[in-house]
Amino acid sequence: MTSHPLAYAARAARFRPSGVRSVFDIAMRPGMISLAGGSPDLSVLPREQVAELAAGMIRGAGPDALQYQPAQGLDGTIEAIREVMRAEGVDAAHDRIQVTAGSQMGLQVLTTLLADPGDTVIAEAPTYVGALSVFGGLEARVAQVEIDEHGMLPDALEATIARVRATGSRIPFLYTVPTFGNPSGASMSAARREAVVELCRREGILIVEDNPYGMLAFDDEHRLPLYARDPENVVYLGSFSKIFSPGVRVGWLAAPPELRGRVQLAVEAMTIHASVVGQVLAQRFITETDWRGHVRRSADVYHARRDALMAALDEHMPPGTTWTRPHGGFFTVVTLPPGTPVDGLLDAAIDARVVYVPGSEFMADGSRADTLRLAYSFEPEHRLAEGARRLGEAIRALG
């Protein structure tokens, strides 16, 4: 035993267990159906081909894949990233791309560089729980803006900006997941995109656009990233996690070159650079496989799963329950009817061998306890149906 208790820094108290990660272990229990984590389905991946890529990465690139490399990222990886962005209608110059150890790190670094303690980040209500943990860890406040099925409401955004500024708190940036949002599944319409970009430009507020799901559409609508509309005032966060593999831990950001350079310095202090084996594997996946076909097949899988989950919710949720109907991505948010008991619901669901993430995790103030985030990305259709059945049972058992 240590003879003196460890004295933590004040900021240590800001790192709390996230609801998503806490249920990660639970989701691994035998017999458990997980509607919790946002894991992609990797069964569609051409495994033998990826195995050959991995071997070729060592044989071909040789020691380079195993050595220290430039902190911006490998040139070849940056070019592969540019190809991915072009598929979404975005042309970003090489010197605007910074490779990160996942886009979580991109957001961590941006917030470190842009938000002083006490500043107020604006985000959607609800928003990505991992973003809230970054903001909290760096002592930024969060103001969340109402959304509907077409994403953030520009009027509500304008009102929030005014309200925050009236408190004297500075707004370092707007954080948004405009396409197939996490957790809502909602996407900004083209009109909303234009309005939000225009409003932020006028108000002098930088936009941080997080776009891990943008390519996983269930329809043919092209949802042009905000970055393409105003590359000088939007920072784009991208990721290989949902179109290839989360395990490589490779993401990127696109930003004006001066900001990109500062991001590189912070990345160096944090982890020197992203995993090179991860970078080379992701790069080879883009340059040497039919990656667009893989993304299309993945989206088809998620599309069918969304349908299976929606049908099962229709069948098993209590009357008056509502949920979002996303046109892409991984998630829906379920809102229980008014008056439904929610205390103990997660425990009851786990007892019934189904796990989800409480909606309150996606609100900085812990509100919205009457909502649940359900992921349809990972479980096959029959298990999604059974999960919805178990969830309905758990809700009724508490009622």
Next chain:
Amino acid sequence: MTSHPLAYAARAARFRPSGVRSVFDIAMRPGMISLAGGSPDLSVLPREQVAELAAGMIRGAGPDALQYQPAQGLDGTIEAIREVMRAEGVDAAHDRIQVTAGSQMGLQVLTTLLADPGDTVIAEAPTYVGALSVFGGLEARVAQVEIDEHGMLPDALEATIARVRATGSRIPFLYTVPTFGNPSGASMSAARREAVVELCRREGILIVEDNPYGMLAFDDEHRLPLYARDPENVVYLGSFSKIFSPGVRVGWLAAPPELRGRVQLAVEAMTIHASVVGQVLAQRFITETDWRGHVRRSADVYHARRDALMAALDEHMPPGTTWTRPHGGFFTVVTLPPGTPVDGLLDAAIDARVVYVPGSEFMADGSRADTLRLAYSFEPEHRLAEGARRLGEAIRALG
């Protein structure tokens, strides 16, 4: 062009280009001999065997190597890490190990959790430049303690503790590279280790022991890590970068379980978890190859290179120049004779096509401009000799 300049957070100014990384690009220029970066030599690696490991990682672990995984790290990777630590005489329990995206991230997270702005970290003079960039980025001060060839002087440490405390600044931890230190190459003797551990325990100061080079000894002396002497008051930072590959970006720390748990939360906020492909590759390297043989062969290579560099320094440095003679690791520090002109020396060296890191990079106050860190880890012997010749020429040209 953006219509408004980007407003950075105050802490953004704390991320400055590191001397080591700035010379990274220069080191890549054709014809340049690099005595700068601390890159391991990877030519000793059994490349075909590692290629097979990489392919097998995808074929065998299948999607697991590509998926999200627990934030502590893969169980198998943690067991491989325990085997590596046992080879150094340390037995660390599973729940004390946290896998990180390189030990740089381990230090970043520990400093985040333990050091409030204005606190004073104690470190060796000189110390690892990447540590200084972590401390600076988190607004901690640094007090550096005199060392000799046997490492940190306990009396100087005690005096520094008293001096810092007299200023009212709290000491969150002592940061030390006790074995084959970066940049000095010096190692703490057994007596010094005992004295430092005892002093810190008595004073209630946590020790953060950074040990990337410990296994790369040129002799048979066993240098027991500080962690083994007081696991409740020492946090151990380990890395696969020097014994296998920096490109996997996998390191770890060993700490009391409560602190380890908090580190996991901060790792999650920063990058979710370390690269899984990196973890699996490192794990398989330990479990499926003669990794101890590889480390031994690597140490032999570095040993011969140290000898080659020392011989060339004897031949080419001006009279009165001194340098450390490390018994392991990657680096030596050269001290120029009093009165040698040093302004413009790095530029002159680069013009002569040899690059090193100025010793001032390893001092928080930028002192010791009369010293140079030379790495003998990466260049083959004939190029080390030629590098020393060019360096001597550059020094004389300025004199």
